[in-house]
Structures are given as C-alpha cells and as structure tokens.
Amino acid sequence: MEEELADLSVRHSSGDLHMKSLGKHATSFGTVLPYIAAPCLGAILFGYHLGVVNGALNYIAKDLGFAKNTALQGWVVGIALASATIGCFTGGVFSDKLGRRRTLQLAAIPLVVGALVSALAQSIQAMITGRLLAGVGIGITSSVVPLYISEVSPTDIRGALGSVNQISICMGILIALVAGLPLAGNPSWWRTMFGISVIPAVLMILGMACSPESPRWLTKQGKLAEAEAAIKKLWGKQKADEAMFESRSRTRDVMEEDVGWFDLFSRRYRKVVSVGIALFVFQQLSGINAVVYYSTSIFQSAGIDSDIAASSLVGAANVIGTVVATYLMDKQGRKKLLITSFTGMGTSMLLLSITLNWKELTPYSGLYAVLGTVLFVLAFSLGAGPVPALLLPEIFASNIRAKAVALSLGVHWVLNFVIGLSFLSVMDKFGISSVYLCFSGVCFAAVIFVMNNVVETKGRSLEEIERAVNTTTSTV
Numbered sequence: 001m002e003e004e005l006a007d008l009s010v011r012h013s014s015g016d017l018h019m020k021s022l023g024k025h026a027t028s029f030g031t032v033l034p035y036i037a038a039p040c041l042g043a044i045l046f047g048y049h050l051g052v053v054n055g056a057l058n059y060i061a062k063d064l065g066f067a068k069n070t071a072l073q074g075w076v077v078g079i080a081l082a083s084a085t086i087g088c089f090t091g092g093v094f095s096d097k098l099g100r101r102r103t104l105q106l107a108a109i110p111l112v113v114g115a116l117v118s119a120l121a122q123s124i125q126a127m128i129t130g131r132l133l134a135g136v137g138i139g140i141t142s143s144v145v146p147l148y149i150s151e152v153s154p155t156d157i158r159g160a161l162g163s164v165n166q167i168s169i170c171m172g173i174l175i176a177l178v179a180g181l182p183l184a185g186n187p188s189w190w191r192t193m194f195g196i197s198v199i200p201a202v203l204m205i206l207g208m209a210c211s212p213e214s215p216r217w218l219t220k221q222g223k224l225a226e227a228e229a230a231i232k233k234l235w236g237k238q239k240a241d242e243a244m245f246e247s248r249s250r251t252r253d254v255m256e257e258d259v260g261w262f263d264l265f266s267r268r269y270r271k272v273v274s275v276g277i278a279l280f281v282f283q284q285l286s287g288i289n290a291v292v293y294y295s296t297s298i299f300q301s302a303g304i305d306s307d308i309a310a311s312s313l314v315g316a317a318n319v320i321g322t323v324v325a326t327y328l329m330d331k332q333g334r335k336k337l338l339i340t341s342f343t344g345m346g347t348s349m350l351l352l353s354i355t356l357n358w359k360e361l362t363p364y365s366g367l368y369a370v371l372g373t374v375l376f377v378l379a380f381s382l383g384a385g386p387v388p389a390l391l392l393p394e395i396f397a398s399n400i401r402a403k404a405v406a407l408s409l410g411v412h413w414v415l416n417f418v419i420g421l422s423f424l425s426v427m428d429k430f431g432i433s434s435v436y437l438c439f440s441g442v443c444f445a446a447v448i449f450v451m452n453n454v455v456e457t458k459g460r461s462l463e464e465i466e467r468a469v470n471t472t473t474s475t476v
Contacts, residue, residue: 032161032234036149038207039104040168041200042141045111047172048197049134050289051315053077055180056190063187064124070424072124078421079128080135085413087139092406094140100148100214103140104204111137111201119195130194137201142389143409147402150393151214152234159329159390159458166386167322174315181312220398259400264407272395275453276408279338279388282446284415286345287439288380290423291373317374321381333458334387334394338450341383346443348376349436357433384446394457 053060057073066072087107094103114134121127146165153161179196182189212234218227264273291314328337352372388408396404427435 032153032157033164035152035211035234036161036164038204038211039141039145039148040164041204041207042104042107042111042138043145043165043168044172044175045197045200045204046138046141046145047169047174048176048200049080049111049138049172050169051173051176052179052193052197054177055183056193059183059187059190060127063190064121064127066124070428074421074424076124076127076131078417080131080138081413081417081421083132083135084139084142085410085417087136088143088409088413089139089406090136091140091143092402095144095147095217096402099217100144100151101208101211103144104148105208107137107140107144108201108205109137110134111141111204112198115194115197115201119191134197139409139413142413143402143406146389147393147405148214150390151216152212152230154235157330158394159334160326162390162393163322163326163329163386165389166381167319167326170315170318170322170381170385174312174319177312177315216398259403261403261407264400264404269397269400269404272397273400273404273407276388276392276396276404277411278449278453279391280408280412281415282342282442282449283384283388284412284419285439285442286342286380286384286446287349287376287436287442288345288384289416289419290435290439291377313370314373314377317377318381318385321378322386325382325386328382329386329390330458333456334383334391335450335454335456337383338387338454339383339447341379341381341385341387342443342446342450344379344382345376345384346440346447348372348379349440349443352376353433353436353440356436357431391454391457395455 053076057076058067060076061067061069061073087110091103091107094106098106110133114130114132114137116130117133118127118130121130146162149162149165150158176193179193180189212230213226215227215230215234218224218230259269263269325337349372352369355372356369392405392408393401423435
C-alpha cells in the first residue's frame with residue numbers, strides 16, 4: 001500500500017498543476033453523462049413518488065373510503081416522508097460500507113415492492129404500507145444520488161452535472177402530474193400511476209450494474225488501482241493522470257478512519273454540518289412541498305376548474321427553471337443563485353398572501369394563485385431547489401461526506417413529513433394567506449443566512465474546498 005501511495009504521489013505531483021486546466025480539455029458531458037443516467041432514474045422516482053399523490057389523492061381517498069378524513073389523507077402523503085428519513089440514514093451507512101453503486105441498487109427493492117403494494121391496495125392500511133416502503137427507497141436515493149454524481153463529476157462541470165439530479169427530480173414530479181390527467185375520465189387510473197413506477201426502478205438496478213463505483217469512495221477504501229480504472233472509464237484514459245485526486249489529500253484520506261455520527265457535532269465539523277442542515281431547514285420551511293403535494297387542492301379552493309392541468313403547469317415551470325439553473329450553476333456560482341432564489345420565493349409568497357386576502361381581487365384569485373405559484377416554483381428551481389443537494393457533498397470533508405449528507409437530508413425528510421402531514425389542517429385553521437405569509441418570512445430569513453454563512457464552491461475541486469473549509473472551521 002505504501003509503495004502504491006508513493007508511486008501515485010510521484011505520478012500526480014504534476015497533476016496538481018493540471019487540475020485547473022482540466023476543464024479546457026474535459027468539459028463535455030459526453031463521457032460522464034451516460035454513467036449518471038442510471039442514478040438519475042432514482043432521482044426521477046424520488047420526484048415521482050412525491051408528486052404522484054398530488055392529483056391522485058382525492059381519487060385514492062374516494063376509492064378506499066377516507067374522502068372526508070383529511071388526517072388520513074395527510075398520512076398517505078406523510079408516511080412516505082417519514083420512512084424516507086429512515087432510508088436517508090440507512091443510505092448514509094450503506095454507501096460508506098458497500099459503496100455508492102450497490103447502495104443505489106438496494107434502494108430499488110423497496111421502490112419496486114412499495115409501488116406494487118400501492119397499486120394493488122384495497123384498503124387504507126395497504127396504501128400506507130406501500131407508501132412507507134417506497135419512502136424508504138426514495139430516502140436512500142435522495143442522499144446517495146447527489147453524493148455519487150458529485151464524486152464522479154469533473155470540477156469544472158460539477159455544478160451542471162449536479163443540477164441534473166434536481167432536473168430529474170423535477171421531471172419525476174412533472175411526469176407524476178401529467179400522468180394524473182386521465183383521472184377525470186378514469187377514477188381508477190391512480191393504480192396504473194403507481195404501477196408504472198416499477199419500470200424505472202428495475203432499469204436503475206440494471207444501469208448501476210454497468211456504472212463505475214465512485215473513485216473517491218474507492219480511494220478512501222485504499223483501492224487505488226480500481227479508483228484509477230474508474231476515472232479512466234469516467235473521464236477517458238488520456239485524462240487519468242491529470243484527473244487522479246490531489247495526491248496529498250487523497251493519501252491522507254485513505255489512512256484516515258471514518259468518523260461516527262456523534263463526531264459530526266465535534267468542534268471540527270459542527271459549523272459546516274450546521275450550515276448543511278440549515279440550508280435544508282430553510283428549503284423545507286419555504287413552502288415548496290406544500291405546493292408540490294397540495295397545489296391541486298389549493299387551486300380547487302381558489303376556484304380553478306382545470307386544477308390538475310394547472311398543477312402540471314407548475315411542474316413544467318419547475319423543470320424549466322432547473323434547466324436554466326444548470327446553465328448558470330458554474331457561471332454565477334452557488335451562493336448567488338441561492339440568494340436570488342430565496343429572494344424571489346419570498347417575494348412571490350408575500351404577493352400571494354396579499355392578493356389571496358384582498359377582497360377586491362377575489363374574482364381573480366384563481367389567476368393570481370396560478371401565476372404566483374408558478375413564479376414561486378420558478379424562483380425555487382433556480383437555486384433553493386438544486387443548490388443544497390449539490391453544495392453539501394462539496395463542503396463536507398470526504399471522511400464525513402456520506403454521514404453528513406445523510407444527516408442533513410434526514411432533517412429535510414423530518415420537516416417534509418411534518419409539512420405533508422399537517423399542511424391541510426393548518427391551512428383549514430389559519431387560512432392559506434396567513435400560511436403563505438409565514439413561508440415568505442422564512443425565505444427572507446434564508447437570504448440573510450446564506451449571505452453570512454455559505455461559502456462559494458464554484459470552480460474549486462472537492463479537495464480544494466475541503467482544505468478551505470477545514471481552515472475556516474479550525475479557527476472557530
């Protein structure tokens with residue numbers, strides 16, 4: 001091992017000088033994109049299982065006999081989010097022990113079984129069981145997919161490739177919303193909506209079998225020859241010497257032991273971990289998932305006849321905004337996009353709160369509800385949506401990366417669960433205008449937090465970011 005490390009140190013001492021120029025020779029998506037297609041199926045399923053109940057919930061409730069019970073409707077939404085928390089932490093452990101690739105293959109199993117149980121459900125208990133199983137699967141993919149993509153991506157296009165994860169989630173949500181359009185003519189169509197999600201889950205198992213393991217995970221395990229082979233497969237043989245990780249950082253990580261969960265709160269790591277958690281807290285409390293889960297119900301209450309079609313428009317706005325963010329991510333930087341995004345979201349929610357509470361505008365409430373929601377989702381998709389999942393694997397040191405990402409996303413899923421379970425009841429009690437005003441306040445608070453606490457990672461390798469963050473936190 002020591003001889004191999006020494007050999008790599010000699011071979012890659014000049015590689016440090018080429019890392020900055022690597023982008024000039026390897027900025028094409030072409031070599032890497034085929035290998036992130038399979039994990040992105042997991043991201044699509046993540047979005048699909050979040051959005052599938054949006055248009056279908058009322059039909060499921062009528063079919064299974066709980067149409068008048070908003071608490072049970074909340075459980076159908078919320079149980080998947082609760083179990084996703086379990087899946088998220090499980091994914092963090094498995095991805096460290098088994099590798100990113102095998103963990104994603106394992107994640108497909110509860111996704112397949114959960115979809116089939118939901119599609120065949122004849123009772124609320126069966127539906128909740130199916131949603132619980134699917135939730136475990138999407139929890140695993142939510143933490144491991146962005147981790148894998150970040151670790152296999154070249155520095156100069158890591159932001160753009162990382163955004164592909166969010167695009168895939170948005171596509172999954174949009175597909176789920178569009179898939180719900182036949183429900184008006186076929187109330188039992190919701191069963192097909194759940195059933196078809198089995199196909200991408202099976203394809204993910206097969207696709208990951210052909211994808212390389214994360215070179216950074218292999219390096220951390222001391223499997224340097226396999227890591228170099230993975231880089232050749234990902235970036236091309238001629239780039240292997242240049243693309244091998246900065247040897248001094250990598251050899252240190254190989255020899256460094258993994259940290260435990262409680263170590264994440266030690267003096268060395270607690271600041272950067274708290275930033276990661278806070279980003280997802282702001283993301284979830286901004287109101288985005290209330291829109292994703294219940295936009296159809298909100299549009300119904302605003303008097304819109306084509307509520308599912310309006311929700312599909314919102315889903316399309318999410319995809320379009322994320323595509324734009326992909327282009328801007330490595331040009332404008334993560335921090336600037338976050339500030340712009342949360343500012344736009346806060347403004348949209350504030351305007352929605354005012355217009356929905358203004359009696360003179362009641363005849364136009366439906367129009368304002370759709371326009372305001374579309375603008376909110378567009379603003380979200382430009383930064384608050386794609387950036388946190390991309391930024392976290394960048395700012396966390398390699399030895400805590402999987403666990404810290406899992407912890408941050410675990411908090412994300414807990415809040416997601418609370419919002420999914422309670423939103424309808426809170427909306428009924430306080431009114432949609434007051435709830436939107438609270439969401440607006442959270443968004444503006446997020447702007448202040450990002451300005452003061454988030455570091456820019458654009459154009460820097462994961463190793464450079466790790467050294468910079470370690471230098472910052474060691475002085476805290």
